[in-house]
Amino acid sequence: MKQKNNKHSAGGIRWKLFGYLAAFTAVIVLILWLCQVVFLEDIYRTVKTAEIKAAAVGLSHSVNDSESLADAAGVISEKNDVCVLVLEMLDGETAKKLVSCDAVRNCAIHNMSMSGYFKLYDSAKANGGKFLQHYRYDAKSRAYIAISPGDNSGDPESIIYAFTVHGENGHEVLFILNSVVSPVGATVRTLNFLLIAVSVVMIGLALLLAVLISRKISMPIIDINNSAKALAEGKYDVRFAGGSYREISELSDTLNYAATELSKVDGLRRELIANTSHDLRTPLTMITGYAEIMRDLPGENTPENAQVIIDESKRLTSLVNDMLDISKLESGNQQIQPEEFNLTETLEAGMERYNQFRTRDGYHIDFISPESVTVYTDKSKFLQAFYNIVNNAITYTGADKRVVVRQDVYAAQDGKKWVRVSVTDTGEGIPEDKLALIWDRYYKIDSAHKRAAQGTGLGLSIVNRIMTLLGGKCGVESRVGVGSTFFIEIPAE
Known part of the structure; x- marks a missing residue:
């Protein structure tokens, strides 16, 4: 909760x-x-100042053409609401007016004395030819007072920009532009x-x-x-509807696939439980039955009956061990102990455990090895995988009861040598579309359960995980009605 x-x-x-x-x-x-x-007035002042500076630079391009200069000054004055005054500085006290455009009421520069012009000229000269000053008009004194930007006490603020260039006649020309920064209080x-x-x-x-x-x-x-x-409640037939955009559709497809796979796994799990229960119940029933016969009938207390109990106990132990091995291999807790050994001699010795099938049950189990080979791997784990594919072949081989075990050495594309141990039976074979599924833990080709003649019937899942753990490979080649060849591979020394 x-x-x-x-x-x-x-x-x-x-x-x-x-x-x-x-x-x-x-x-x-x-x-x-x-x-x-908040910043409207500052932005407006900055834009207005940039306009005046750009206008002054534009006018300076026509400094040597009086007619063009007058036309340009008129256009700029009308377009930007700017007063323009252009003076030719003849000497330290005299200046000639070249252009004058008045576009602003109570224009500061057109109400300025000649001494005021020369003050602007001197300020521009002192600042590299450029000078900008902010003023406000004081109604009491009827004069313009220099201020800092923004410090206008609510009165209209005036901007004066002075800019000097050299003319062709050697005299300096002073461009003075004036514009008013309108109060923005009502606008705000x-x-x-x-x-x-x-x-x-x-x-x-x-x-x-x-x-x-x-x-x-x-x-x-x-x-x-x-x-x-x-789905969490076990309703695996549930369907996930897609949405109108890609991510939801992909999520729905993934969950539908997961639901389908979970349904398969759940079915196979139930089937395995039923089959495993059968495999557990059979030896337990035989052990109980033979033990009761030996107890109740003194004449049945024979070595043969005792051997049946021993064999079924071993089969039961083997089944439990195989299930524990699968769990360990899946959990990743299984450790390997590699060693160097002669694989050919080991397989030949291992084949002796199947002699009883040859003599008692009439199986034909052959071992073919063109050459002797040495490997470096976990011996017990490899033999466990080997015995499982041999047990599988004995269980599913055909009526001729023939099983062929073969050891071969081949070179891979990278030049590395591998050892393949294959086991061939003459059983019914496996459909091609089922070959990739037979290694799954819960998978079985058909629903008819067949008790393993040797081992537990869980071997292929163990083989797959052991070979992955050893860094080897496993596979199967099969033809329906002909038989199957299971193989395991590991690198050769």
């Missing part, structure tokens, strides 16, 4: 989307507020109202979009969640 509460406390996708959209909206509104209200109040209205509308739209988008996104997720709960 605690875990469930923790999940719910994380919040739904609808409210998270609304939170994200609301945060995004708030950031956008904040940026608009800063640009259009209007924008405040508009931004409040826009903010409310945008937050409302964010809520609406959050509802629509979350419904579009969350509905398929909710459906998948419900189907997943059904």
Whole structure:
């Protein structure tokens, strides 16, 4: 219950989307507020100053053509609401007016004395030919007072820019431009109202979009969640519906595939439990039956009956050991102890354990080895895999009871030598579409369970995991109606 509460406390996708959209909206509104209200006057002043400087530079290109200079000054004055005054500085006290354009009411430069012009000229010369000054008009003194940018006490602020260039006649030409930075208080109040209205509308739209988008996104997720709960309850026939976008469709396909595979595994698990129960029940029944016969009938207390009990006990032990081996191999806790040994001699010695099948049951088990080979691997694990594929062949070989064991050495494409140990039977064979599945832990070709003649019937799964652990390979070649060849491979020394 605690875990469930923790999940719910994380919040739904609808409210998270609304939170994200609301945060995004708030950031956008904040940026608009800063640009259009808080810093509007500074931005406007900066833009106006840049316009005046650009206009001065544009005028300087026509400094040596009086007609073009006058036309350019008129266009710039009308377009940018700028007063323009161009003076040719003849000497330290005299200046000739070349161009004059008045576009601003109470223009500062057109109400300035000649001494004022020379002060601007001197300031420009002292600052590398450029000088910018902010003024405000004082109504009491009826004069312009120099101020710092923004320090205008609510009165109109005036910008004067002085710019000097050299003319062709050797005299310097002074360009003076003046513009007024209009008060933006009324504009700011209007924008405040508009931004409040826009903010409310945008937050409302964010809520609406959050509802629509979350419904579009969350509905398929909710459906998948419900189907997943059904799958967790063991309803493997559940289907996961795809959504209208790629990620949900891919998730649905993956979960459908997982549900199908879980259904297969569950069926095979149930089948294995039934088969394993049969394999456990058979030796237990025989052990109990023979023991009761030997107890109740003194004449049946024979070595043959005792041997049956011993054989069935060994079979039972082998089955339990195989199941434990599978669990260990799957968990990754199995350790290997490699050693160098003669594989050919080891296999020949190992084949002796099948002599009883030759003499008692009429099996024909042959071992073929063109050459002797030495390997470096875990001897006991390799023999366990070998015995399992031999046991499988003895269980499923045909009526002729023939099994051929063969050891060969071959060179791979990289030049490395490998040893292949193959076991061939003459059984019914395996359909091609089933070959890749026979190594699975729970897989069985058909539903008819056949008790292993030797071993437990769980061997192929063990073989696959042992060869993976040893860094080797395993495989099968089969033809229906002809027989099968199972093989295991490891690198040769």
